[in-house]
Amino acid sequence: MNSAVPWDDYCCCVSHDSIKDGCQFPDKIVKLCIYDFDNTLYNSPKPNQSLYGKSLFSALLSADTFYGGGWWNNTAFLSESFSESMRESNKESMSKYWNKNVVEKARISYADSDTISVLLSGRKDHFQRLIYQMLTESREKFGLSDDDLKFNCICLKKASINGEYPTTMDFKRSLLMKLINFFKNLREVVIFEDRINHVNQFNSFFKQSKFSKKLQCSTIHVQPTHTKLDPAAEVNLVERLVEIHNRNNPEMDVSLKWSSARIGFFLNSKSLRSLSMRTKAILKGINHGRFRAYSENNMFIPIAQRDSPIRDAEIVKIWTNNEKYDNELAHGIIKNFYSLHGTEGCKVQFLVIQVGYSSGDKTSRDTEIYYKAIPCDKKRYLWSAYRDFIIVNDIDSESPQDKLNKIKWERLRNPVKITTYFRQHSKLKM
Known part of the structure; x- marks a missing residue:
């Protein structure tokens, strides 16, 4: 178990970390391991395309169509996935929801006193309580060790000083630079990421950076795996999302209907x-x-x-x-x-x-x-x-x-x- 270090000593992460209670930093850091959340560590659900017409499916993936955002901005869909995982009857079902290989890599990182392990997600920080709950309760549900599903730092996306980060990648690069500049004795950086375009962008970023000569940097592509929600539950959540949207935007009312069977x-x-x-x-x-x-x-x-x-x-x-x-x-x-x-x-x-x-x-x-x-x-x-x-x-x-x-x-x-x-x-x- 890593020894705790006062939070205030690591102000480089204060503006980014969304779950302060989950942050414990090792004293001597020579390695930085960063784990993406969605479809890297956790097999997050995505909209079941078979349930929707093209316009509605596209609207769900957009952050701008519905009040409060779409699928990836609304906590209800990830929360439903977590609830379904908690209803599983056996421990072997963990692999349906969590990538066990990445979970094991993260456990090793967290247990290593020379390594700082960071869970870094492009989800906004209103997901903080849910993700922390998922980590802690899944550890107990599936009989994991004390070091499983634990990280020294859990970072979700907040607005930057100049407003919203244009992209998730901008946010991740910004935090990565702060971590590298803060931990002066780093010798290695490893990133686990499912999106191949992010893998390529990280690799390009490393090649163009001055610190690449003194650091061994690598990005490991994790084959993404998605889960699907129970169809009836998913449709109910989408109908609820639209209902909330219409209540808050009566001038932009959206109506739903079923196609011919x-x-x-x-x-x-x-x-x-x-x-x-x-x-x-x-x-x-x-x-x-x-x-x-x-x-x-x-x-x-x-x-x-x-x-x-x-x-x-x-x-x-x-x-x-x-x-x-x-x-x-x-x-x-x-x-x-x-x-x-x-x-x-x-x-x-x-x-x-x-x-x-x-x-x-x-x-x-x-x-x-x-x-x-x-x-x-x-x-x-x-x-x-x-x-x-x-x-x-x-x-x-x-x-x-x-x-x-x-x-x-x-x-x-x-x-x-x-x-x-x-x-x-x-x-x-x-």
């Missing part, structure tokens, strides 16, 4: 990644601008046109694989089916046997990619208003049954097995 077989994230990797080679030479975005969207196999409901009896047959059922079971299935928004439904597996792209201008950004699939279990009960099971990009897309002759199809040498969920889905739009 689509019914079909929706691919899970693992299948999306697998499908993308296997088809890139075949589609080499075609512009992949939209193709790359598929992994963030609702790729699915539509079985009916928009606003064309299917009979409840067909829903129950697909759900039960046409097994015998009574009215009570059927009622429960229908209720469950129409209550699903962005969650898993009835699992159905397919084999993707062909990939196709729309004919015409192959270099156009609007090149549409399609996939033709067949059920893995030919005996399983399925229903569709269409002849073929064709995967489309998003719930705003229709099945291309009327233009199949305009699509150039390439057969996959090795079919790709995918997992889908039979459900209905709509998006929240503004």
